[in-house]
Amino acid sequence: MPEAILSLSNVTKQFGALLASDNVSLDLLPGEIHALIGPNGAGKSTLIKQIAGEIKPDSGDIRFAGRDINDLSAVERSRMGLARTFQVSSLMPEFSVLQNVVLAQQSVSGKIFRFFKPVLSDASLLEPAMAQLERVGLADRAHMRAADISHGERRQLEMAVALALKPRAFLLDEPMAGMGPEGSKRLTGFLDGLRAEAPILLVEHDMDAVFALADRISVLVYGRVIATGTVDDIRGNEDVKRAYLGEEA
Amino acid sequence: MSMNRETILNIVLAALLIAVPVIAQIMGEPFIITLATKVAILGMAGVGLNIALGYGGLVSFGHAAFFGIGGYAAGILASHALNYEPIMEAPFEINGTTQMIVIWIVALIASALVALLIGAITLRTSGVYFIMITLAFAQMIYYFAISWPAYGGEDGLSIYVRNSFPGLNTLDPISFFALCAAMLGIAIAFSAVLIRSRFGLALHGARQNSQRMMAIGIAPFRVRLVAFVISAMITAWAGALYADLNRFVSPSMLSWHMSGEIMVFVILGGVGRLFGPVAGAALYILLEHLLGGMFEYWQLPLGILLLVVVLFARGGLIGLLAGERKHA
């Protein structure tokens, strides 16, 4: 078995009386899509936030790319190659769609404190940014304000920004949400290919997509991983059916 | 590349700002030159604030602190030089100076240091908290200046002769105007380049969404801090010129009224617009000057006019004349 790029061991997080993460251990292997599913409020987004460094776990360890990242800030983790999308789109509303991606591109290039050279005629940023928009099918919206594109389009833009970061692992929090039927279908195909670029930790409620994509699935209920396994394992798991899937299995 | 309306408007404004004093000079109206100089200087203070406020979304209600620091740099250095008293004697002697260039450098360094300190503390907060905590720091400096007797306290400090600049008779109004206008030009050019740069993009981003900034690996705090310091330095530079314009500094340069006034220039002209602060300062000073002599209750029509501008000219004067801003 190859070494995991990202691994969590015994991560615990409590909000008041609520255990949002209860001794969670899971890992992400190179080249895989690891789906994280579970009821609403189970603690999936909370887990993503802890991996991304936006909130600190109460206890437990997170390792990324062979390194203990417990003490790194969100910024440092992002620079190490962890890219995340947000469940509720979080973009630069006044920027154009393209500028949103350019900013990410610029961050990857590492040169922020440059005060003189104009940025928006800098082909070394614009071209790759445009390429990412094309990949997610948003090229024709490149010059609209991010605030003015539709909900589904914003979800696509979230994806493009994550792509621009050229990460070593993706943390995708419900990328299918808000996508129409067509969008979901296309995104499924897209993610399928993306795993070759970097492994994906995929939080998703769209079971068609999860079952089509996941190499492994972990099920989180009340902050605890109650099952990890292949698609077939999970489909057949009675606990998971009851807690989460219902008739969808 | 075709010019958009704002660019044309900016050129017209710049031309006006230069033409008016030149005509005044020919007509022998030196006071109009003084007014134009005041517009240039206060506009420049606004250009500084605009970097923090307009581009960075950092609504600093304490920029008078930097304006005043610039002013006091000029006042203190000049008064020591004029009185032949060294500023300090041990461990080594530092003397005052009446050279503007030296004064400016001191103003820039002093304001940068203070801004770094204030920024490091205040930038932890945001929104209205930021507005108020910047005010708090400015008030501390203000009360300090009022009660500190060494440099005149509330009475302020006179510079009997305007400081000098190589090759220029600064006492001549039109020469001093030219100097101030040139500095304003530098400040505007710098901020124009700045906002189009990588840093400018990051600053814009930091204003809109810090969560997203962190997620793409840029620490918004650092971006904001650098912007805050740059902004403070330009405002301080303007403060040094203002001291020379009046040949006088006093704590009123540090008061919250001053902060408010600089902010009003920026908003009135158009937040985040290159020439906004200059347009705002020009309109405000023109109104103040025209109305001031006309009517005992002149601030009433001034208030009404300002109100009309906010209500009906979105994006300030520049917005009114050049249309809403396009995203770059």
Place this chain on the structure above:
Amino acid sequence: EPVKVGMITTLSGGGAGLGIDARDGFMLAVKQANNPDLTVVIEDDQQKPDIAVQLADKMIQSEKVDVLTGIIWSNLAMAVVPSAVAQDKFYLSVNAAPSQLAGKGCNKNYFSVSYQNDNLHEAAGGYATSAGYEKTFVMAPNYPAGKDSINGFKRFYLGDVSGEVYTKLGQTDYAAEIAQIRASGADSVFFFLPGGMGIAFMKQYAQSGVDIPLIGPAFSLDQGILGAIGDAAIGIKNTANWSKDIDNDTNKAFVETFQAEYGRLPSIYASYGFDTANLLLSAMGKADVKDADAFRDALRAADFNSVRGKFIFGPNQHPIQDIYVREVVKEGDVLTNKIIGTALIDHADAYASECAM
């Protein structure tokens, strides 16, 4: 020989009352003289030093005035006067007269018609001594004029200072200071709190039930604000170089005509404005303003009828004058001041010796 006067004074905001009084007093004299050679331009300084400086520039450069006047506040005077007189303009002060301009920084073109800032405080010190007070609590805002005030008081006060407090400029609540006064065991309180600060203090002092006598310079108990303090002011002693009951014809006529013209009693600032205009008019009658030396001599002679009675300038061109003690009384419905004695006679200021002129 026409003379153009530029008056820079405070006509808007909270401090406007003082400027308006000074202006009205000045303009009353101008009107009475009806001298077609005298023109006056008036501008509002908004109580901001930088605006005052710019207005001075305007008056000198564009209006080409010969004489400047009108400034109420010391900090504005410090901003304007040195450069105005350096440009060979005459400056006649209707109120503010900071020590710098009386001592080392005195200038042949600068005349203070009102006083030197310390005068009334010194007189208060003199009065406190002569009234037999031995433990006085002193209080002023924490800024140069406040410190000058307390120094001035102490200069002529021979008793002990039982407490010394500097308040915040613009402070409106004095409960903490009043508690300290109550606890200090003082037999008298000297306070210098101009404008709204003084009104707030005296109202709160009266409400607090503390009954240690108050002494202050006229500023806090002047006609313009007595009405706002109300009965709380009655009985408070204050020192002034003018009062509406100074017994001379000029003063009587001034009080009457002022009241007729503006519908209110004149304040001390109005009296300074009135005297300033009359001083100027007297000089105009004697010399041409373009002949600066002659005009200056004419001003120095001070050959006019002052509402204060006699009027002479000292060597630093600040008045040498009597300073009275007044008491606030009620005349009918109106609160006003009545002279009850003279604190200092032919008093000059403490800085004249430093003036090399």
Place this chain on the structure above:
Amino acid sequence: MSALLEVSGITAFYGASQALFGVDLIVNEGEAVALMGRNGMGKTTTIKTICRMMSHRDGEVRFADTDLAKLPSHKAARLGIGLVPEGRRCFARLSVMENLMAAARAGEWDFDRVADLFPRLAERRDQKAMTLSGGEQQMLAIGRALMTNPRLLILDEATEGLAPVVRQEIWAAINRLKQSGLSILVVDKSLKELSGVADRYVVVEKGVTAWTGAVGDLSDELADRYLGV
């Protein structure tokens, strides 16, 4: 059947850019209509004009025999339009209970009934909305709209981000609401579930109503053309 909501030929603009070019749509009393189309085709914009969050330019919006053109948003709501907006828009600093009560109007829907529908909300009644999970917020948004006791319930992507079991519950709930006689206009991406609830489909494409018909009439070919499935 009489038309409760009648949208005919409306156009709408965001500033200078046109988003709707002629949308027609009818919801009859007691009927459930699904509004469909790809991303960015104008579904949400149509809903915003119905709720008067933005105004249309040409065409007409009638609800319960009233022309909505000049009505402010709150008056339209009081006529009986209940909105579950895209993106939930719960009042972040208010508790669950406060969110529900803020705009409640008397009628058969009250807290108890909403709590029956979504027991999870009752469990979290004093928690601030901003700390709810995405799914909990979605339930809250639906409950909040129901508390206004509307005649027409509009759901814009109301099952987005919900766990399959919950989604099934919500669809079941929507079904029950429909059975109880409530009229419904729904936008959702799941054709399968829509087909179980809706009586009719309205498909918009590029801001124009491109197709209207009974649920059974949407052929695979049409579905592929308009929805990409």
Place this chain on the structure above:
Amino acid sequence: MFSLFLEQLLNGLQSGVMLFLMASGLTLVFGVMGLINLAHGSLYMVGAFACAAVAAWTGSFWLGLVASLMAAALAGALVEMLVIRRLYKRDHLDQVLATFALILIFSEGTRWIFGSFPLFLNVPEALSGTVTIPGGSQYPIFRLAIIVAGLIVAAGLFALIGKTRLGTRIRAGEADREMIAALGINIDRLYTVVFALGAALAGLAGAFVGTTQSVQVGMGEPVLILAFVVIVIGGIGSIKGALIGSLLVGFTDTMGRFLLPIGFEAFFDPASATAIGSALASMLIYIVMALVLFLRPSGLFGTEA
């Protein structure tokens, strides 16, 4: 010394409550409606002038108090309908400029109507005089009355915002105006009412505090800054925060003015000690504010923005 200390503590409390009275209306408008209203101080001034004018005319402070409430509420409602309403959707900065313009209009308008000289306003007969407090000092009844009034206002606001449907709607509107309107609430009218209420509170404070201060043009400005300081220390949108913030500022300011000069006497000669001590005292509340915000960037009781 002990009785002085006690009296100063009471002064701190009283000054805190007085601050709360001044800040309460601002909290409502600023915290709850999310509107930066620099003209709040002007409404305070309107209240004080209305009270002074009516009290002088009728001879009754209490009629003046009613007048102050009505005048300020009316001014507030007008301002909301004519100006503020157009600004909710705008940037905070437009609100700053507009309300700055309103300050000029109110100040000069007031000066035009009432002249440039301060007005008379005194404590009503019923509340004048002093009581003896433990330790033997006299304490003005009126100051105790201010404490009571402040606490009543605090309780009332607390109930209004926290416990009533109106309060819920106001807070909902702050979060998302468009949404609350889409749910059937007439948010425009609601906001007019809230703004008028905030203005009335400002007017009430102006009338009350005006009795112990100078009723003059510009009296609102220092108050405005202080009120902002208080709200920010307490945390925006929190009535409890405003109350605690007021008390903190009141105590800090009073005790600082009292104790700092004394404390410095241990290190300096008395004259410098008073000078340095009082210089520091005038900066003290700002130092406290900076400290609080350094430790808690959204105030003591604020929620993360």
